[in-house]
Amino acid sequence: MTTAGQVTPTEVHRRVEERELGVEWSDGHSGSYSFDYLRGWCPCAACQGHGRGKHFVEGQNSDLDKISLVGNYALQMHWGDGHETGIYSYSYLRQLCPCAECGGKQDS
Secondary structure: EEEEOOOEEEEEEEEEEOOEEEEOOOEEEEEEEEHHHHHHOOHHHHHOOOOOOOOOOOOOOEEEEEEEEEEEEEEEEEOOOOOOOOOEHOOOOOHHHOOOOOOOOOOO
C-alpha cells in the first residue's frame, strides 16, 4: 500500500533467532535490519538529542520484544532494555535500509 506516493511496508517480520527485522515494501523491495542497527539509529530525542541530524548511538544492543503500529505512518519498537519511545516513520525506516541498493545509513 502506498500513501500519497510514499513507499510503505506490506509485511514486517521480527526474526528473533537472526536478531533482525525483515520488511517487505510496497515497491517490491525487501530490507533486513539487524536489531543492534535499528536500536543504534533510534530516532527518539533521548537517543538523538534535540539537535539537527541523526547519529548512531553505540552500545545499544538489545532484543526487539515487540513492534506496534503508529497510525498508518510508523512503527514503534519495544526493546528488551525497556526503551520504547522511538517512532520509526516509514520514510525514516526506508532511509535506514542498509542494503547496497538503498545505501542507507551505516553504523557510527
